[in-house]
Amino acid sequence: MSNSPLHIELIQPDDWHLHIRDGEVMKDVLADTAQQFARAIIMPNLKPPVTTADLAKAYRTRIESNLKSLGISSFTPLMTLYLTDNTSADEVHKAKAEGIVAFKLYPAGATTNSDAGVSDIKRCYKVLEAMQSVGMPLLVHGEVTTAQIDIFDREAVFIDTVLEPLRKDFPGLKIVFEHITTKQAAHYVRDAATPSNTLAATITPQHLLMNRNAIFSGGIRPHHYCLPVLKREEHRVALLEAATSGNPRFFLGTDSAPHAKGDKETACGCAGCYSAFNALGLYAEAFESVGKLDKLEGFASFFGPDFYSLPRNTKKITLAKQAQKIPAELPLGNDTIVPLRAGETIAWSLI
Numbered sequence: 001m002s003n004s005p006l007h008i009e010l011i012q013p014d015d016w017h018l019h020i021r022d023g024e025v026m027k028d029v030l031a032d033t034a035q036q037f038a039r040a041i042i043m044p045n046l047k048p049p050v051t052t053a054d055l056a057k058a059y060r061t062r063i064e065s066n067l068k069s070l071g072i073s074s075f076t077p078l079m080t081l082y083l084t085d086n087t088s089a090d091e092v093h094k095a096k097a098e099g100i101v102a103f104k105l106y107p108a109g110a111t112t113n114s115d116a117g118v119s120d121i122k123r124c125y126k127v128l129e130a131m132q133s134v135g136m137p138l139l140v141h142g143e144v145t146t147a148q149i150d151i152f153d154r155e156a157v158f159i160d161t162v163l164e165p166l167r168k169d170f171p172g173l174k175i176v177f178e179h180i181t182t183k184q185a186a187h188y189v190r191d192a193a194t195p196s197n198t199l200a201a202t203i204t205p206q207h208l209l210m211n212r213n214a215i216f217s218g219g220i221r222p223h224h225y226c227l228p229v230l231k232r233e234e235h236r237v238a239l240l241e242a243a244t245s246g247n248p249r250f251f252l253g254t255d256s257a258p259h260a261k262g263d264k265e266t267a268c269g270c271a272g273c274y275s276a277f278n279a280l281g282l283y284a285e286a287f288e289s290v291g292k293l294d295k296l297e298g299f300a301s302f303f304g305p306d307f308y309s310l311p312r313n314t315k316k317i318t319l320a321k322q323a324q325k326i327p328a329e330l331p332l333g334n335d336t337i338v339p340l341r342a343g344e345t346i347a348w349s350l351i
């Protein structure tokens with residue numbers, strides 16, 4: 001018999017890794033996130049990418065105007081810049097002055113809209129020095145892009161060949177290893193011999209709830225394809241252990257990545273799971289599965305703001321063990337999107 005509670009009250013969480021895109025679709029996805037979260041780190045991989053403080057300011061204005069037309073005044077977007085081989089150290093100072101909270105490293109070719117990303121991290125050393133000196137965090141998509149490296153090994157190889165040398169060269173640089181997917185990454189972050197405010201990791205709901213079988217169960221499942229790709233069960237177990245351990249180095253980042261239904265269900269489908277619709281319910285399910293609902297608040301609401309030196313939220317929210325049917329599709333601009341768990345019933349809902 002389960003002794004899980006029927007309600008859990010927690011300080012309102014933030015989403016420390018989110019894609020909301022731009023244009024027509026932004027409003028729909030923003031509404032889902034702003035219902036649950038007080039703040040979110042907004043990823044800069046637009047087309048063209050958000051590479052300068054001026055572009056980020058303009059993007060923030062577009063987000064704010066969408067929030068206004070949705071009647072939402074309680075949500076704050078936290079802006080990031082997309083690092084390229086040509087980013088200047090000066091841009092770091094401009095970004096700091098504009099309240100931009102981080103830079104994102106996409107190795108060129110690693111994922112959606114990453115073509116303008118970094119070809120060799122050594123080209124960015126001047127920028128990284130400036131980031132280290134002003135306390136600007138680097139958010140890392142941690143996968144190598146070498147074609148010869150198996151897709152399931154790209155994260156583990158990135159740790160040895162890119163991340164570890166980078167941390168040796170910049171011991172004071174604040175780094176978030178985003179959407180970790182492997183036992184190697186979870187243990188690397190857990191065991192890092194540096195203060196907890198210099199290295200942390202975000203973990204998505206899909207990587208806590210599914211292993212790679214979910215991409216192939218009964219046929220190919222494009223809505224379970226994201227990058228980094230789902231891994232073996234032993235990795236899911238290690239991630240769940242890290243997330244529920246109460247270690248402040250691990251915090252919530254959905255990586256909710258909207259793509260229209262037709263762009264997923266096609267011969268060459270886009271990477272990304274749309275988890276924003278009921279992300280908190282999904283995290284609650286994952287934590288409950290190992291009897292650790294008591295650890296959800298730290299992961300979802302405390303450790304993120306602590307890492308970014310931002311105040312914790314004060315408002316409270318309640319999650320209830322109240323079954324909710326997830327729609328088969330949701331509106332996405334003039335299109336539709338298939339959310340994670342589409343057509344299924346999930347146990348936890350925000351009330």
Ligand code: DOR
Nearest residue numbers: 111112226227257271272
């Ligand atoms: O699955 C993913 N989708 N992984 C990423 O790194 C990017 C994201 C997107 O922007 O669609």
Ligand code: ZN
Nearest residue numbers: 017019043255
């Ligand atoms: Zn992402």
